[in-house]
Amino acid sequence: MTNLGDLEIFASVVATGSMSLAGRALGFSPAVISKRIKRLEDRLGTRLLQRTTRQISLTEAGQGFYDRVLAILAGLEEAEAYIAGRSAQMQGTLKISAPTSFGRLHIAPHLKSFMQAHPDLAINLVLSDEFVDIVGGGFDLAIRIAELTDSSLVARRLAPVRRVLCAAPSYIETHGMPGDIEDLRRHVCLPAHNHDPWRLDGPNGSLTFRPEGKLITNSSEVIREAVIAGFGIALRSTWDIGPELRDGRLVQVLPAYEGSHNVTLSAVYPTRQFLPAKVRVFIDFLTELYGPVPYWER
Known part of the structure; x- marks a missing residue:
């Protein structure tokens, strides 16, 4: 049976990219690490x-082994956390990736209460706004707004996302209100992320x-400011433009x-x-915070 310490050493070498750095972190010489x-x-x-x-890099077999070693070490951490009663008071660092606007509007304002509890x-x-490499970047989790495809990652739904076509009243006054989808072709549209297509659900499917x-632009926030300024028509999430829709x-x-x-x-x-435990507790926190009908829709 493989020595558990060897697995910890292997994971540390991959995480640091160096036998010297791994040895320094674990208290071993580089020669011992190599052996x-x-x-x-x-x-x-x-x-x-x-x-x-x-440099040190993973072979194909090494990558598959590393993914499974992480699962083993995570399971041990969870078991130790359970025994130590740390589920109510987390320790360490939770590294999270999130979209720029959503993170600023709907994660950052709520971190104080979460961190006060832990x-x-x-x-x-x-x-x-890019999809980060969760494993390669050392992230515990990522918050994503997307139509997720099958992958080696696990996804837990936090809330529905409602996106609407919108424009400023000044733009409508100048250019008129579109009558149908094809009518959009005569209007100024504001696509995001290098003209990604708009996937829409309508009366006919x-x-x-x-x-x-x-x-x-590669910035979602630039598109947001442009549509508010009357530049054109955009497809935006209600979590992003809810206040502007409410106040006109x-x-x-x-x-x-x-x-x-x-x-x-x-x-x-x-x-x-x-x-x-720290990942599970944070996901539970967001699930309860947003709910099946998120507060930005109420």
Whole structure:
């Protein structure tokens, strides 16, 4: 049977990318680390790491083994947390990835109450509109707003996402209200993320519309400000523009059509048989906070 310490050493080498750094973290010399890795490879009968003078990388077998080692170590952490009674008072650091606007509007304002309930837990919140590599980036979980496809990750739905076509009253006054989807082609549209198509659900089912516009940006927040300023028509989530719809700064366009209902707000995390308590507790916190009818829809 493989020595558990060898698994911890292997995981540390992969996480740090260096036998020297792993040895420093674990209190072993680089020579001891190298010997233990070789012993592990000999026992398994396969090479786990590719070593060069500059870097260490995983082989294909090593990547699959590493994913499973993480699951084993996470299970041990969960078992120890259970025995130690840490489920009510988390420790360590919780590293989270979230979309920029959503994280700023609907995660950051609520962190105070969560951290007050768990004062020994630190939060590392990384905001990005790109899909990060959860395992490679060392993230415990990611908050994603997307139509999730099958992958090696586990997703837990947090809340529905409602997206509507909208424009500023000043734009409608100048250009008129579109009569139907095809009528959008004569309007200024504000596509996000390099002209990604709009997947819509309407009276006759699902359809795809490819918006054309002269404003190109990788920033969702730029599109938000542009539609409020009267630049054109955009497809926006109600969590993002709810206040503007309520106070009249934006009006809904073609209300019979909304963004695909397959897009949801989800917590995504590596495939693990046992979630670390800190991850489970944070996901439970968000699930209760948002609910089946999120507060931005009430």
